[in-house]
Amino acid sequence: MAEALLRGLCKILPPERLAVSDLSQERLEYLKNELSVNIYKDNEALCRECQILLLAVKPQVLPKVLASLENVIHKDHLIISVAAGISLQKLEALLPEGVAVVRVMPNTPALIGKGASALSRGTAVKDEELEAALILMKAVGTAELVPESYMDAVTALSGSGPAYVYLFIEALIDGAVREGLPRDLARNLALQTVIGSAEMVLHSGNHPAVERDKVTSPGGTTIAAIEALEQKGMRSALFEALHVAAKRARQLGES
Ligand SMILES: NC(=O)C1=CN([C@@H]2O[C@H](COP(=O)(O)OP(=O)(O)OC[C@H]3O[C@@H](n4cnc5c(N)ncnc54)[C@H](O)[C@@H]3O)[C@@H](O)[C@H]2O)C=CC1
Numbered sequence: 546m547a548e549a550l551l552r553g554l555c556k557i558l559p560p561e562r563l564a565v566s567d568l569s570q571e572r573l574e575y576l577k578n579e580l581s582v583n584i585y586k587d588n589e590a591l592c593r594e595c596q597i598l599l600l601a602v603k604p605q606v607l608p609k610v611l612a613s614l615e616n617v618i619h620k621d622h623l624i625i626s627v628a629a630g631i632s633l634q635k636l637e638a639l640l641p642e643g644v645a646v647v648r649v650m651p652n653t654p655a656l657i658g659k660g661a662s663a664l665s666r667g668t669a670v671k672d673e674e675l676e677a678a679l680i681l682m683k684a685v686g687t688a689e690l691v692p693e694s695y696m697d698a699v700t701a702l703s704g705s706g707p708a709y710v711y712l713f714i715e716a717l718i719d720g721a722v723r724e725g726l727p728r729d730l731a732r733n734l735a736l737q738t739v740i741g742s743a744e745m746v747l748h749s750g751n752h753p754a755v756e757r758d759k760v761t762s763p764g765g766t767t768i769a770a771i772e773a774l775e776q777k778g779m780r781s782a783l784f785e786a787l788h789v790a791a792k793r794a795r796q797l798g799e800s
């Protein structure tokens with residue numbers, strides 16, 4: 546996730562104003578070679594140099610990382626956490642008192658500037674700090690301010706969502722191959738179908754069902770396919786997927 550954000554940020558900031566630290570020397574060298582950003586092997590050294598700190602370690606690791614930075618993080622820092630499930634209350638308790646923290650749920654299409662992020666504001670965040678966080682996230686796609694109570698559902702929808710869409714695309718391609726199409730042709734048609742359909746809903750502002758009805762001829766092919774999808778429980782499978790993902794986000798916050 547950090548690489549996706551970093552690549553997006555490189556489009557609005559010169560690489561010399563960006564720095565990254567990681568335990569893995571190999572990751573650091575890869576990012577230096579790819580993006581020419583500054584690299585630090587040591588989180589503390591990076592914290593001394595940078596004012597905005599974007600934390601992109603696993604939720605299970607985050608408390609340990611923040612504990613190790615207790616003496617270097619101070620009130621002039623703005624902390625942005627992308628860790629799934631970790632609440633603002635928990636982040637604030639892990640940070641020195643009064644440090645500004647914004648909780649963000651981004652997604653990996655940020656890598657190509659097509660991310661979808663939601664942000665929630667911590668208690669010590671000043672207006673200009675919130676604005677800075679929004680500018681950074683808008684550099685990699687759409688970014689919306691949301692109440693923190695939405696965050697686990699956001700994680701289930703747009704945070705994890707790209708994975709569901711990739712699974713859907715993969716299944717479309719395999720289904721077409723099953724019907725005899727060459728894989729390359731199936732891939733191109735499947736991808737353009739997903740992109741075109743999303744853009745139709747976006748640009749028309751219509752409910753998706755309105756666009757679906759336009760495809761669905763009486764007695765035709767589409768209604769036969771939709772009957773099969775309803776019988777196989779596609780809709781309820783997605784309800785369940787989002788439900789367990791949101792539940793898992795809450796569990797990650799408790800660990
Ligand atoms: N992968 C995704 O699509 C999304 C991930 N997130 C959040 O982003 C965070 C990272 O997730 P991923 O990128 O998937 O994980 P990842 O495992 O790919 O990346 C974590 C990175 O942290 C580094 N790291 C581990 N301990 C460290 C330490 N003590 N100091 C410095 N670096 C350390 C690792 O070497 C690794 O490069 C998680 O909190 C996750 O909830 C949020 C939205 C979407």
Ligand SMILES: O=C(O)[C@@H]1CCC=N1
Binds near residue numbers: 629700704705
């Ligand atoms: O799978 C995860 O836990 C992370 C959070 C959202 C997307 N990836």
